[in-house]
Amino acid sequence: MAQKLAFRPFRAIQYRILRRSQIRRTFLFAVQAGSSLVRSLLASLTLLAVAVAVAVPVAAAQKAQMSVDVSKAGAKIDRNIFGQFAEHLGHGVYEGIWVGPDSKIPNTRGIRNDVVAALKAIKMPNVRWPGGCFADEYHWRKGIGPQRTVTLNPNWGGVIEPNTFGTNEFMDFLDQIGAEAYLSVNVGSGTPQEAAEWLEYLTTAQPTTLAKERAANGHPAPYKVAFLGIGNESWDCGGNMTPDYYLSQLKIYSRFVRNFNPAQQDKQQMLKIAVGPGGSESRWTEWTDAIMKAYQNHTWSWDMNGLSMHSYTVVKWPPSFASVGFGETEYAQILKSTLEMNDLVEKHSAIMDKYDPGKKVALVVDEWGGWYAPLPGSNPGFLAQQNSLRDAVLAALNLNVFARHADRVRMANIAQMINVLQAMILTDKEKMVLTPTYYVYKMYVPFQDATFVPATFDAGTFTHDGITLPRIDAIAAKDKAGKLWLAITNVDPNQSAEIEVTLAGMNAKSAAGETLSASKVDSVNTFDAPNTVVPKPFSAKAQDGKLTLKLEPKSVTAIALEQ
Numbered sequence: 318m319a320q321k322l323a324f325r326p327f328r329a330i331q332y333r334i335l336r337r338s339q340i341r342r343t344f345l346f347a348v349q350a351g352s353s354l355v356r357s358l359l360a361s362l363t364l365l366a367v368a369v370a371v372a373v374p375v376a377a378a379q380k381a382q383m384s385v386d387v388s389k390a391g392a393k394i395d396r397n398i399f400g401q402f403a404e405h406l407g408h409g410v411y412e413g414i415w416v417g418p419d420s421k422i423p424n425t426r427g428i429r430n431d432v433v434a435a436l437k438a439i440k441m442p443n444v445r446w447p448g449g450c451f452a453d454e455y456h457w458r459k460g461i462g463p464q465r466t467v468t469l470n471p472n473w474g475g476v477i478e479p480n481t482f483g484t485n486e487f488m489d490f491l492d493q494i495g496a497e498a499y500l501s502v503n504v505g506s507g508t509p510q511e512a513a514e515w516l517e518y519l520t521t522a523q524p525t526t527l528a529k530e531r532a533a534n535g536h537p538a539p540y541k542v543a544f545l546g547i548g549n550e551s552w553d554c555g556g557n558m559t560p561d562y563y564l565s566q567l568k569i570y571s572r573f574v575r576n577f578n579p580a581q582q583d584k585q586q587m588l589k590i591a592v593g594p595g596g597s598e599s600r601w602t603e604w605t606d607a608i609m610k611a612y613q614n615h616t617w618s619w620d621m622n623g624l625s626m627h628s629y630t631v632v633k634w635p636p637s638f639a640s641v642g643f644g645e646t647e648y649a650q651i652l653k654s655t656l657e658m659n660d661l662v663e664k665h666s667a668i669m670d671k672y673d674p675g676k677k678v679a680l681v682v683d684e685w686g687g688w689y690a691p692l693p694g695s696n697p698g699f700l701a702q703q704n705s706l707r708d709a710v711l712a713a714l715n716l717n718v719f720a721r722h723a724d725r726v727r728m729a730n731i732a733q734m735i736n737v738l739q740a741m742i743l744t745d746k747e748k749m750v751l752t753p754t755y756y757v758y759k760m761y762v763p764f765q766d767a768t769f770v771p772a773t774f775d776a777g778t779f780t781h782d783g784i785t786l787p788r789i790d791a792i793a794a795k796d797k798a799g800k801l802w803l804a805i806t807n808v809d810p811n812q813s814a815e816i817e818v819t820l821a822g823m824n825a826k827s828a829a830g831e832t833l834s835a836s837k838v839d840s841v842n843t844f845d846a847p848n849t850v851v852p853k854p855f856s857a858k859a860q861d862g863k864l865t866l867k868l869e870p871k872s873v874t875a876i877a878l879e880q
């Protein structure tokens with residue numbers, strides 16, 4: 318991002334501190350009618366209740382209409398938009414995933430069992446690894462075999478990088494959680510040969526020296542590598558390259574870094590993702606233009622299937638918003654900022670359309686999420702932050718943007734999976750807690766590979782402290798079994814919403830699913846109180862042919878409609 322450039326004060330010491338009631342009293346009042354004492358007590362209580370009801374204003378639900386035409390099918394919402402990102406950064410990999418085989422924390426070959434179980438439950442499609450900025454200083458050979466080379470992690474706190482979590486461990490982790498590999502190769506400080514040999518080590522079925530080394534390291538069969546990222550932010554931490562210089566590298570890496578897996582030659586070919594923009598300013602539009610123009614004129618000898626885009630919700634660099642302990646103004650500011658994702662996607666999609674009207678190249682939003690101030694007392698280079706109800710709303714709004722642009726946005730990776738930035742999971746030694754963002758990913762599982770169905774609705778607005786936001790956001794999709802799903806976010810922190818759903822092509826009699834909300838915009842799950850923000854069952858029945866959904870303030874709801 319452009320702003321990031323102005324915030325690079327610690328390069329000299331190779332240390333990067335970066336950017337980042339309805340008074341409902343359920344009196345179970347078992348009374349014997351007939352007692353005058355009880356009658357007068359009841360009368361007094363009734364008067365008191367009426368008085369209190371008058372004294373305490375109860376926000377009226379905001380009403381909105383929504384119509385969904387089930388017969389109108391849009392693009393497939395690629396499951397890969399629910400991808401994750403795991404960088405060697407802070408406790409993202411070490412402690413978050415890897416504890417080592419000798420750890421007392423229950424693990425399988427060094428990988429935490431609790432984390433694996435949690436990630437399997439959200440059906441993660443892919444994981445991007447090993448970075449981020451880390452990728453352009455990563456040398457894969459230091460992370461294979463019985464003897465690992467101990468190095469440094471100059472990007473992220475200057476700490477020791479033990480390289481105990483390397484290629485085989487990452488692929489084992491993916492196998493355990495059932496996700497596909499999105500490898501970022503080192504373009505900044507590596508060579509095409511180093512990257513080509515990494516892919517040979519991983520993918521060849523032929524008995525080459527590298528394949529034998531892979532077998533000696535415990536994996537005779539070739540691995541599948543579904544996605545290859547060619548560089549990371551090459552305009553910045555990846556080498557400060559100009560578009561032309563990067564293009565020259567892209568062509569070389571695209572040509573020589575081959576996937577040899579026999580199962581990936583005709584079908585399931587590895588998709589190559591080029592570095593793309595990091596914002597909306599002209600340097601980014603020029604970057605997208607240059608790469609896509611080259612793509613339009615590409616020859617047989619190089620290709621690309623995706624253009625990466627990075628966009629964090631930060632408001633301004635360095636990240637100064639607190640991740641917990643904030644109020645409704647900060648809630649509104651962050652959500653206003655996150656909604657800029659829509660314009661950013663449209664801006665770069667329009668440039669891509671110019672050179673690729675057939676939409677062969679995917680826009681891959683492979684770094685996004687809320688980036689806040691480091692938690693007090695944490696290493697600022699570890700990008701540790703809490704994850705609140707605000708993040709759940711933020712996640713839903715962005716996933717909805719991606720789904721609405723499913724024809725172009727076919728992959729996205731939230732940053733980052735565990736213990737870093739907008740994480741799914743937080744760990745502290747043997748403890749683990751699932752974040753509000755995790756639960757949104759869980760609730761959105763039915764949208765993976767579902768077919769987008771247009772929903773029209775009156776979003777309405779609410780204004781807080783001079784900041785105006787849409788009150789409602791929603792997407793609809795049909796899953797593979799033909800079931801219609803709705804995901805609706807009530808952004809308003811104080812007022813509930815009543816949505817009257819009209820369906821064309823379907824007579825819905827009921828709706829059932831889950832809703833996620835909490836008492837405060839900054840409610841969080843902690844190791845001591847892990848269930849503050851967890852989904853609750855949600856259901857509604859049609860009355861007089863009308864299906865009305867009553868949504869809590871600041872909530873995300875995902876429901877299936879039943880005929």
Ligand code: AHR
Pocket residue numbers: 404448449450451549550554684732733738
């Ligand atoms: O996600 C943290 C960092 O943000 C990544 O390493 C880099 O690509 C981006 O600048």
